[in-house]
Amino acid sequence: MNREEAQQLLELCRPGNVDDRQDPVLAEAFALLETDAELKVWFDQQQALDAQISEHMNSIEVPADLKASILAGMRLHQAHAPAPSPAAAPAPAPKPATDTVNAAIPFTSAAPQGPVAEPSEQAPHTTRPRAWWQSPWTGIAALFVIMMAIMNVPRNTQSTLEESAALAGLPPVIQFLSNEIDQLTAPRLERRDDRAENLTTFLASNHSPTPNTIPDCLGEMPTIGCITYEYEGAKLSMICFKGGQTYHLITADKSTYPDKLPLEPELFQCSGKAFKIWVEGEQVNILSVKGTTEDIPEFI
Known part of the structure; x- marks a missing residue:
């Protein structure tokens, strides 16, 4: 395979x-x-x-009356469904031919008599077309349009405001890295290798920030690869480690780091990922892992 x-x-x-x-x-x-x-x-x-x-x-919260609305639409459709067409009536028997004796008698009589009118055939029944807005399918289509609108409206305005406020408190570099991690795929890695020392050598040869030290627990994990980013004039390098789940170690030079430098290690959470930032010498290190801040290992 x-x-x-x-x-x-x-x-x-x-x-x-x-x-x-x-x-x-x-x-x-x-x-x-x-x-x-x-x-x-x-x-x-x-x-x-x-x-x-x-x-x-x-x-997504399903509207409480959704089932009732769908059933009502189905009943409306059934009520307006066209009735089955009746079986075709048998063709009328052919009129018997007039005998020769009657045909020879001229049409004169004491009492003037007009021609006998043949019973006229019944005019075909016509149904006035229903206006488009009376169609039951229009109601059903409108129902689904309403459903889609409900699904795209924020479930709770207060929770949306809270999420926006929380996001506003994040350092911009964290928001940037979170988006990049979401879009990261193996083909985008600049170098793929399962040994951290090979990746740090590659980063150093390209004049990219290289971590002075790798936490002991990360050092025991195999690596996947590395990639570099340019953000607000700073160069960020990322090494990806594989240990049960994927860990991302980001390094930046302290002199070009675009955000406020933390005095103590700081924890953040963004889009289902946890981040930890700390300063080490002339470098700023960031560790990211999927989950909450409780999933950040304690070896830093």
Whole structure:
């Protein structure tokens, strides 16, 4: 099985679902996942995205009268549905031919008599077309438009304001890094290697910030790769570690760091990720991991 085939199977795996991970159909794909670092990064990102979508969908509050509205629309449609057309009436029997005797008698009589009128055929029944706004489908379509509008309206204005206020309190560099991590894929890495020393050598050769020291616990983890960013005139380098989940260690020079320098290590939370910032000598280090601030390891 190659990577592309494994990705097609792993896309079927629901985040946090134990049964999917034990599915024999996915067993070979999960086995490849253990040996392919790029596939592991891709899978973690896909699972995080699926979890965010699932969380958003589960948070949508269904209107209390939604079921009643749908049933009412169905009843309206049934009431206005056209009745089945009646069976076609049998064709009238042909009129018997006039005998020759009667045909020879001229049409004169004592009492003037007009021609006998044949019974006229009944005019076909016509139904006045219903206006477009009377169509039951219009009501059903309107119902779904309302549903979509409800789904796109913030669930709670107060909670939205609170989230905005919390986001406003984040250092801009944290917001920038959070967005970049969400978009990070293995092909975007500038160098892929499972040894941290090879990545730090690569960063130093490109005059990018290189961490003076790597925390002991991170040092025991294999690496995935590294990437650099330019932000507000500062160069940021990121090394990705693989240890149960993906850790991102970002390093910047203290002299060019674009935000206020923390006096003590600081914790932040943004878009489902936790960040820890601390100053070490002439460098600023940031550690990020998916989850809450409680998921930041205590080895810093």
